[in-house]
Amino acid sequence: MVTAASTVQTADDAKLLRFALKQDAIGSGANGVVYLAAAAIFGEMFGLPAAFLYPIGAFLVAFAAALLFLASKPTVSRPAVSVVIAVNTAWVVASVELLIAGWFPLTGLGTALVIAQAVVVAGFTALQLAVLRRTV
Structure with missing residues (x-):
């Protein structure tokens, strides 16, 4: 049996979290x-090696499937959403580190892509975190 403390409690909060x-x-x-x-085409456009984009792409597809599975559950698990928030936070931190450390010779378009993705992921993370905090 799942306790109330481990699931999102209100219907509106659960709906908003499922949306996010x-x-x-x-x-x-x-x-x-x-x-x-x-990957090869995007690698050239963005200054990222295709060998880097293939595993990132595979991870993102698997992560998306996990998110859809989580959103489809009758009750939304707070611990699972906490893991999603941690993964998203790690993505944003890694994006910033990629830009600062200069791991790859990013093109201007590549820099814009990394920044845009980090901002969008940070937005999803903030929304997910806000819903969890409201339900404490």
Whole structure:
């Protein structure tokens, strides 16, 4: 049996959290599919090696599937959403580190992509975290 403390408690909060998880899944899944399908082309456009984009794409597709599964559950698990928030936070931190450390010779478009993705992921994370905090 799941306790009230481990699930999102109100219908409105659960609906908002499901929305945030589904939007996160759509964005993650779409990026993942594009990276897998066009890693070589995107690599040149963005200054990222295709060998880097393939595993990132595979991760994003799997992450998107997990998000959709989580959003489809009758009750939304707070611990599972906490893991999603941690993964998203790690993505944002890694994006900032990639920019600062200069791991790859990013093009201007590549820099814009990394920044845009970090901002969008941070937005999803903030929304997910806000819903969890409201339900404490």
